[in-house]
Amino acid sequence: NAGVTQTPKFQVLKTGQSMTLQCAQDMNHNSMYWYRQDPGMGLRLIYYSASEGTTDKGEVPNGYNVSRLNKREFSLRLESAAPSQTSVYFCASSDSLGGNSNQPQHFGDGTRLSIL
Amino acid sequence: GNSVTQMEGPVTLSEEAFLTINCTYTATGYPSLFWYVQYPGEGLQLLLKATKADDKGSNKGFEATYRKETTSFHLEKGSVQVSDSAVYFCALSGGYQKVTFGIGTKLQVIP
Numbered sequence: 001n002a003g004v005t006q007t008p009k010f011q012v013l014k015t016g017q018s019m020t021l022q023c024a025q026d027m028n029h030n031s032m033y034w035y036r037q038d039p040g041m042g043l044r045l046i047y048y049s050a051s052e053g054t055t056d057k058g059e060v061p062n063g064y065n066v067s068r069l070n071k072r073e074f075s076l077r078l079e080s081a082a083p084s085q086t087s088v089y090f091c092a093s094s095d096s097l098g099g100n101s102n103q104p105q106h107f108g109d110g111t112r113l114s115i116l
Numbered sequence: 117g118n119s120v121t122q123m124e125g126p127v128t129l130s131e132e133a134f135l136t137i138n139c140t141y142t143a144t145g146y147p148s149l150f151w152y153v154q155y156p157g158e159g160l161q162l163l164l165k166a167t168k169a170d171d172k173g174s175n176k177g178f179e180a181t182y183r184k185e186t187t188s189f190h191l192e193k194g195s196v197q198v199s200d201s202a203v204y205f206c207a208l209s210g211g212y213q214k215v216t217f218g219i220g221t222k223l224q225v226i227p
Contacts, residue, residue, distance in 0.1 A: 004159070033215075040124065042205065042219035043160075090159055101209035102148045102167045107159030 002026050006091050006108035013081045013115045021076040021111050023091030031096040032074035033058075033105065034066060036087040043090065049074055050096070081115045088112050118143045118210045122218035129225050135193040137221045139180075139206035142187065147210040149173075149182050149189040154203045154220070163191075163204070196225045 007022045025032065030051045035043040045058030049068040063085060065077045074093075078085060092105040119142045129135060141149070148167045152160040164173030169184035178193045189206060206218040 040219060043217040045215075092159075101215075102165075104150055104152075104162040104165060105160075105215065107161065109157070109159045 004091055004093055004106050004108035006089075006111050008111060009109065010112045011114070013078075013113070015081060015083060015115060017081050018077065018079050019081065020078075021089055021091075021113075022073070023075065023108060024073045025091075025093040025106070026072065027093060027095070027106065028071070029093035029095050029106070030071075031094045032068065033092040033094075034064075034074070034076045035090045035092065036060065037090060037110070038087050046076065046089075083115050086113060086115045118147070118208060118216040120206050120208055120216050120218035122204075122206050122221050124219050124221060126222040126224050129196055129223070131198055131225055131227050132195045133225075135191070135196045135200075135223070137191040137204055137206075137223070139189045139191065139218060140187055141189065141206070141208050141216075143208055143210045143216075145210060147208040149180070150207040150209065151178070151180055151189070151191050152205040152207060152217075154205065156202075160205060196223070198225045198227055201225045 004025045033048040034046040044060045047066040049055045052071045067075045089111045091108045094105045095103045122139045150165045151163040153163045154160045164175040166173040166182035172181045180189050180191045203220045203222050205220045209215045
């Protein structure tokens with residue numbers, strides 16, 4: 001079972017470059033999320049999509065955009081990368097139809113992004 | 117707002133020692149509580165969960181009890197192994213889409 005697949009696994013960018021992080025899940029989950037993980041900060045929510053066709057800001061959305069392409073795919077775009085966006089990015093999904101908070105999130109293995 | 121507090125560590129234990137990682141939370145309503153584990157180079161994966169007060173979640177020898185009176189969800193294991201070395205995250209889900217994670221506790225188990 002693939003679960004949640006993220007591409008690429010590693011990326012190095014120069015300041016000002018743009019790129020899109022891809023995420024796909026094969027569990028037919030309604031909700032998808034993008035987090036960043038930084039030392040001493042835990043996971044911080046960037047954007048989420050409660051269902052196909054909707055997206056909402058999380059805790060740290062500045063400098064990012066997202067697209068929920070279909071039920072399976074949720075991409076994260078950095079339009080003009082900055083060194084402060086150096087981080088490990090995780091995509092997750094959950095079966096949260098109807099606002100059920102009992103269901104866990106399923107995570108991909110992350111994208112390690114360095115911005116010089 | 118909701119919050120989760122846990123020590124960052126690292127927590128260093130010898131193999132077969134008893135493990136406790138403390139987790140306390142602040143939330144409105146009746147959240148569900150989770151422990152996730154992250155191995156090096158991987159994403160988080162669910163370890164156990166509890167959805168109401170006094171529930172005990174358990175998996176792979178790990179246990180945690182949802183204590184509403186002390187707003188706690190401490191993780192315990194009776195005898196740790198080297199393979200348990202990882203980062204452990206406490207989290208709460210307090211409503212639609214609102215998942216709050218702790219900062220993660222790094223556990224190192226030495227032979």
